[in-house]
Amino acid sequence: MGRRYMAGERAAVPAAPPADRKVVKPTPPELMEDTGTGVDFGTRPDRIPGFLVPNDRFYIRSHAPTPRVDAASWALRIEGSGVRRPVSFNYAELCERFPLVSVIRTIECAGNRRVLLGEEHGRTFEGTPWGRGAIGTAEWTGVRLRDLLESAGVTSGAREVMPESLDDVRFRRPLPLAKATSDDTVVALAMNGEPLPADHGFPARVVVTGWLGAASVKWLSRIEVSEQRLYSPWNTEDYVLIGSGFSGEEPARGPVITTVPVAVLVELPWPARLRAVPQMIRGRAFAGENAIATVEYRLDDGPWQLARLEGPEVPGAWVRWQFAWTPQPGEHTLRVRAIDDHGDTQPAASAYNELGYLQHSVLAHPLRVEDVPTPEREAGR
Incomplete structure (x- = not known):
């Protein structure tokens, strides 16, 4: 699927952006949505x-901010009580020593649609004010995390694996050993046929199927394997569900978020302005570790109808859906819901939690349809 990358390819330090920029790649408003944090930018749903x-x-x-990493001096360490011996790999060794695999996977932030969850509950949440754009699918090429761990000799008592970033906050979050050693948990070196871009984890990142984006740690520097439970601020204070009805295990403030629930994305601006002409309405549906079975849509107060699913159908990735519509001028509301292969569907409302995570209820997408001027009407102006 992805081509093999030679050792040292793209090993130079990425070109520095302007001094006031915290990310490297351009984020033009016609493609990206600026959340205002300086480090978080969503994908415009109508630009995929x-x-x-x-x-x-x-x-x-x-x-x-995105760190600038020189692959020539970078190394990844694997250590901890859950391995028999610590090991270290440089960039060339990762590229050449282990079998390369490619997986197509969707990654979604647990806070995606936080602004819309706030509108549901009539409040503003702390955290990145995401609209609908904190989700994306790519082909990731790299090596299985399992292969790297086996080279260190995983002990029989190993319990958790915690990848750690070399960013300024040393972001880290543990995985159960079973998830870390799954066939499709990879240390990615490439994205969509190119070496990892700086903002997406160069030189190496983890990609974890079906779990919240925080599990796919970028800019890897070290991986701890432990025979004990592991904790960080990002599985005790953050990326947990806090509020009435949620109870967590100490020291976590609430249940730790792992998988993401079923939800859909409509490939239209919010609100959308359409012309009163025949057209295709399109979108994506994602169900984390599960597969999408059905997507349904409802226009205004009409009945629920089946949308057509479009291939490819890839485990751990979103599916595309579409339906034909000839809209009439006026204000309309579109609702879309997905059902996964376990029978789970989207609820009428999302559960409240203090940090604004996991919005996945059916959204009422506002549409304004405008009449198409005729030549006669244009001439009469």
Whole structure:
């Protein structure tokens, strides 16, 4: 699927952006949505041209400015009580020593649609004010994390694996050993056929199927394997569900978020302005570790109808859907819901939690349809 990358390819330090920029790639408003944090930019839902999101418009979610990494001096360490011996790999060794694999996977931030969850509950949440653009699908090429761990000799008592970033906050978050050693948990070196862009984890990042984006740690520097439970601020204070009805295990403030629920994306601006002409309404549906079985849509107070699913159908990735519509002028509301292969569907309302995570209820997408001027009407103006 992805081509093999030679050792040292793209090993130079990425070109520095302007001094006041915290990310490297351009984020033009015609492609990206600026959340105002300086490090978080969403993908415009109406600017996704194919099944995969191109690198130039894939959303950016970071906890600190993008670090500049020189692959020639970079190394990845694997250590901890859960391995028999610590090991270290440089960039060339990762590229050449281990079998390369490619997986197509969707990554979604747990805070996606936080602004819309706030509108549901009549409040504003702290955290990145995401609209609908903190989700994307790419082809990731790299090596299985399992292969790297096996080279260190995983002990029989190993329990958790915690990748750590070399960004300014040393972002880190543990995975159960079973998830870390899954066939499709990879240390990615390339994205959509190109070496990882700086903002997306160069030189190496983890890609974890079906889990919240925070599990796919970027800019890897070290991986701890432990025979004990592991904790960080990002599985105790953040990326947990806090509020009435949620109870967590100490020291976490609430249940730790792992998988993401079923939800849909409509490939239209919010609100959308359409012309009163025949057209196709399109979108994406994603169900985390599960597969999408059905997508339904409802226009205004009409009945629920089946949308057509479009290939490819790839485990751990979104599916595309579409339906034909000839709209009449006026104000309309579009609702879309997905059902996964376990029978889970989107609720009428999302559960409240203090940090504004996991909005996945059916959204009422506002549409304004405008009449198409005729030559006669234009001439009469």
